[in-house]
Amino acid sequence: MKNSAAEVGRERYALAIDLGGTNTEVALVSRKGKITGRRRLLTRCYGDVRSFVEAVASTARELMDTTGTTESVEGAGVGAPCLNAATGCIEAATDLPWPSPIPLRELLSEALGMRVEAVNDANAAAAGEAGYGAAKGMKNFVMLTLGTGVGGGVMCDGHLLSGRSGFAAELGHVVVRNGEGRPCGCGRCDCLQTYCSASGVVTTAKKLLEEFPGWPSMLRDMDIEALTAADVSEAADCGDGLALEVWRRTGERLGDACASFAAFADPEAFVFFGGVARAFPHFVQALRESFDRNALHLYSGKVAMLPSALDSGDAALLGAAALIFNEKE
Amino acid sequence: MKNSAAEVGRERYALAIDLGGTNTEVALVSRKGKITGRRRLLTRCYGDVRSFVEAVASTARELMDTTGTTESVEGAGVGAPCLNAATGCIEAATDLPWPSPIPLRELLSEALGMRVEAVNDANAAAAGEAGYGAAKGMKNFVMLTLGTGVGGGVMCDGHLLSGRSGFAAELGHVVVRNGEGRPCGCGRCDCLQTYCSASGVVTTAKKLLEEFPGWPSMLRDMDIEALTAADVSEAADCGDGLALEVWRRTGERLGDACASFAAFADPEAFVFFGGVARAFPHFVQALRESFDRNALHLYSGKVAMLPSALDSGDAALLGAAALIFNEKE
Numbered sequence A, B: 001m002k003n004s005a006a007e008v009g010r011e012r013y014a015l016a017i018d019l020g021g022t023n024t025e026v027a028l029v030s031r032k033g034k035i036t037g038r039r040r041l042l043t044r045c046y047g048d049v050r051s052f053v054e055a056v057a058s059t060a061r062e063l064m065d066t067t068g069t070t071e072s073v074e075g076a077g078v079g080a081p082c083l084n085a086a087t088g089c090i091e092a093a094t095d096l097p098w099p100s101p102i103p104l105r106e107l108l109s110e111a112l113g114m115r116v117e118a119v120n121d122a123n124a125a126a127a128g129e130a131g132y133g134a135a136k137g138m139k140n141f142v143m144l145t146l147g148t149g150v151g152g153g154v155m156c157d158g159h160l161l162s163g164r165s166g167f168a169a170e171l172g173h174v175v176v177r178n179g180e181g182r183p184c185g186c187g188r189c190d191c192l193q194t195y196c197s198a199s200g201v202v203t204t205a206k207k208l209l210e211e212f213p214g215w216p217s218m219l220r221d222m223d224i225e226a227l228t229a230a231d232v233s234e235a236a237d238c239g240d241g242l243a244l245e246v247w248r249r250t251g252e253r254l255g256d257a258c259a260s261f262a263a264f265a266d267p268e269a270f271v272f273f274g275g276v277a278r279a280f281p282h283f284v285q286a287l288r289e290s291f292d293r294n295a296l297h298l299y300s301g302k303v304a305m306l307p308s309a310l311d312s313g314d315a316a317l318l319g320a321a322a323l324i325f326n327e328k329e
Helices: A049-067 A104-112 A121-133 A196-212 A229-237 A241-265 A274-293 A313-326 B050-067 B104-112 B121-132 B198-211 B229-237 B243-266 B275-294 B315-327
Strands: A015-018 A022-030 A037-043 A071-082 A115-120 A141-145 A151-156 A271-274 A302-309 B013-020 B023-030 B035-042 B073-080 B117-118 B141-146 B150-156 B271-272 B305-309
Touching: A015 A104, A015 A121, A015 B271, A022 A049, A022 A313, A037 A049, A037 A071, A037 A313, A037 B243, A049 A104, A071 A104, A071 A121, A071 A313, A104 A115, A115 A121, A115 A313, A121 A141, A121 A151, A121 A271, A141 A274, A151 A241, A151 A271, A151 B229, A196 A229, A196 A241, A196 A274, A196 A313, A229 A241, A229 A274, A229 A302, A241 A271, A241 B141, A241 B243, A271 A274, A274 A302, A313 B035, B013 B035, B013 B050, B013 B121, B013 B315, B023 B315, B035 B050, B035 B315, B073 B104, B073 B121, B104 B117, B117 B121, B121 B141, B121 B150, B121 B198, B121 B271, B121 B315, B141 B243, B141 B275, B150 B243, B198 B229, B198 B243, B198 B275, B229 B243, B229 B275, B243 B275, B243 B315, B271 B275
Parallel strands: A015 A071, A071 A115, A141 A271, A271 A302, B013 B073, B073 B117, B141 B271, B271 B305
Antiparallel strands: A015 A022, A022 A037, A141 A151, B013 B023, B023 B035, B141 B150
């Protein structure tokens, strides 16, 4: 990394945008990985993608004005679901409220008037974790983002896998073994994300509540229709047996899936983040046991299972920012 | 590629060694990919690995003497199962008759007195296919080697995946969905290779013969205990309905597995080779249909299914040779 004389002493920033099915975050990130501003938009509140892009752009401008960084921002990095890094388009997204394809990079570049780099959201998260988080210094790891959906990012031999159209590591859509036939937004059944996303965890909780009506649980006192993965996590925090069983089953599914992923990538570690990964302490034991039981002996007992070392959501933002900074290295 | 003046006009060669669970091939390969000599050893005939290595070395010397190429050989490339490219050792091989770990690169280097480069056999095959075969010019493809076992090689973004210990792309040991509980040499059940290796195909044939005793088949006239995948292929060539059903089921399993692999690598093509892949015309339709039915819409209908464009076995030898030549490019 070399700075020209004129740049020495001037902090450099990137706009970082993390587009999710539920929330979108816009932030200013310094080169050293400090997030100096951060705003949240509710993705589903925008009826069409143009009004959404306008809202992102005006949020970004407000952020830059407030912090006086307008002159120091070098570009905008974006992580978004189903984003084709080659074209900058969101293609066939199942978790967004607007029709695909969406020429996101082009739309944002016009609205912001600056260079925009865009990748798959989970790949951005993996880049952030590799640069600043739990996978710092690792050349081989698999990132799983457990949120509204389940996403993957795979670093293999120091390279973040992209694939022909930027759709490598769509690990949330690998079909589990011995599934219950849960329908997925993609039109198929039993994708990993129908078990390990936020709504997948809720489905498992509802299933257990119904299957074992005599099992006391604080979840029964809640509005079952409005139940969230966070509720199930809080119940587990209180030692609720049924909630703990929900997490055990979630970890078991995840560990079995990771056993397959290991045969593909031979990783040093799996890194988990996203809203659901906040319950990591509740599912890590089942995850490890299931992985070690199901993985080939080459990997069994040899792969670390790590929660994200970054604040939830930071990984995606830091990774998005890295798209801009890495270009200059 | 630049040659020094002294090298112009002198053909350059590599020794190529393809170590398999049943056969081992030793060959001389020119830089342009011409195989000028070729010998076969029966791997299982050697009681220990040292006598095997000695046999390989004397075969190699005999080849070089006969062709007068001793002075023109630049090194030996090796493809072997479960080979850790980082250490040059065969680790925990389940398809070889000798105990692991086997320091193959070191043993061969001593016996041959030349530089030895070694990788996983399927990775070598993928390198050969990328350089000279069906995947020529492709940056994203998945190779499946269907032989005594099932191996994988994954080229993603122009890079052959290696992983932490050289054990990436062990695709034969990914567990299938809805398996019958077939035991695998690795100690687990329902690995892909228990269905799509040569012995997996034979198991499927025996199962159908037993399950449908009234279904006439020329396979019934054979010694069932000595049945081979080649027999099942020949019966299918003759239009034998039961044999064709064996291949349909094999293609179906393979297509479902490829649907998962696509979610990992976003490939342009799958390339199939090895003894079992000679029956490609018999299983390609079921393979394609199963892939398109089971894959995420991002990949469905968009990935080519290709048989190896190289003579059976050539891919592994050419890939092994490429390990030597690529170093000089």
